[in-house]
Amino acid sequence: MNFEKIEQAYTYLLENVQSIQNELATSFYDALVEQNAIYLDGETSLEVVKNNHQRLKELQLSKEEWRRAYQFLFMKAAQTEPLQANHQFTPDAIGFILTFLIDQLAKSDQVDVLEVGSGTGNLAETIVNNSRLEMSYLGLEVDDLLIDLSASIADVMASSVAFVQGDAVRPQVLKESDLIVSDLPIGYYPDDAIAQRYQVASSEGHTYAHHLMMEQALKYLKPQGVAIFLAPNNLLTSPQSDLLKAWLKEHAQLLAMMTLPESLFSNPAYAKTIFVFKKQEEGQMQPFAYPFTNLQDQDEIVRFMESFQNWLQDSEI
Known part of the structure; x- marks a missing residue:
């Protein structure tokens, strides 16, 4: 480069x-x-x-x-x-971690990837440009400006990434993917009538959009696939977390959780954790957990990679 x-x-x-x-x-x-x-x-x-x-x-x-x-x-x-916080691009330090996770968790050298809420397209291009895998990568984004930006940039770059416009909470005609990726927006979904179709829907007030997107995204995941979400640190402790955990218990299994340094985010309130899920199966396993302190420290990145690879080998996912 x-x-x-x-x-x-x-x-x-x-x-x-x-x-x-x-x-x-x-x-x-x-x-x-x-x-x-x-x-x-x-x-x-x-x-x-x-x-x-x-x-x-x-x-x-x-x-x-x-x-x-x-x-x-x-x-x-x-x-x-x-841009508003939910529209800002995912930092490269996180993008490279997600690329590593995808490369490690993929079952084949050729994979279908769906990114839910693909924004400016920066994360998609980061992953495709730096992954060892051959990818068919689709980004789904609802915002008019963001889809215009991501699609036009992809055209200039002659990128293989495809972007389509659509509301990730509403059902879309999409094929099942090996991997789901999303830097989830934080906030409430405005259409309560649509939200009520979901198990994670709140009975009082608006439902968290990121909860709805997680539930919908797993419907596009292949049986042996993996979903990687960048989600709020309080995903499992927020006011609506009981609804999410009830849905997770039936439909998804936590594979890994990696907390990220608050310094990566413009506001500590926007800080996120990387969550890795697969569809629920019989049997239990010990999830991988890692607290990042500094993504600029190469020694820490190496320790993380070695720890994850050792866990993956022992877990036989």
């Missing part, structure tokens, strides 16, 4: 977005979607954009270099037009 090329690509992309933003009097994110469309079809009267696109093509960026350049763009945009 060439960091000098990434910095150059970021500079060209940023100049393009700002030029388009000024021309159209629009938001940074809408201008980014437009810049991606122009890169693909070449239709623009802005000479600076045309020239920068030629320079971008001459860089011959790899998919991971493209991803990093776009990530820097999102970080720049956050200074003036921050």
